Amino acid sequence: xxxxxxxxxxxxxxxxxxxxxxxxxxxxxxxxxxxxxxxxxxxxxxxxxxxxxxxxxxxxxxxxxxxxxxxxxxxxxxxxxxxxxxxxxxxxxxxxxxxxxxxxxxxxxxxxxxxxxxxxxxxx
Numbered sequence: 001x002x003x004x005x006x007x008x009x010x011x012x013x014x015x016x017x018x019x020x021x022x023x024x025x026x027x028x029x030x031x032x033x034x035x036x037x038x039x040x041x042x043x044x045x046x047x048x049x050x051x052x053x054x055x056x057x058x059x060x061x062x063x064x065x066x067x068x069x070x071x072x073x074x075x076x077x078x079x080x081x082x083x084x085x086x087x088x089x090x091x092x093x094x095x096x097x098x099x100x101x102x103x104x105x106x107x108x109x110x111x112x113x114x115x116x117x118x119x120x121x122x123x124x
Contacts, residue, residue, distance in 0.1 A: 002027055003115075005115060006096050006118040017082070037095045045108055047059075047108070048094070049070035069081070069082040097115070098114075
């Protein structure tokens with residue numbers, strides 16, 4: 001039974017911070033690249049950040065570079081997304097996903113497992 005469970009979402013004012021967590025079970029966590037995606041109402045799901053198996057490589061959506069940081073703790077089977085300087089346009093449901101590809105990918109179709117999402121709302 002594979003599970004990815006996100007937590008840490010909520011409501012925050014513009015300029016504030018949140019840290020999302022995603023706890024994985026049922027997979028050999030260290031064999032998977034991990035990613036965060038988000039989807040706002042009426043918009044397509046988009047890649048936000050990704051991290052390689054060992055944590056040595058990361059990738060970010062241009063609009064979040066310098067504000068968001070992805071990290072992982074393989075001993076805890078957990079991936080994190082630290083979000084600083086939040087903007088109203090960051091409002092979305094954020095999803096955690098796992099991908100066994102040899103390369104870090106940004107395409108949603110490359111990811112094998114998904115969490116149910118956690119809502120982040122940023123007010124002005």
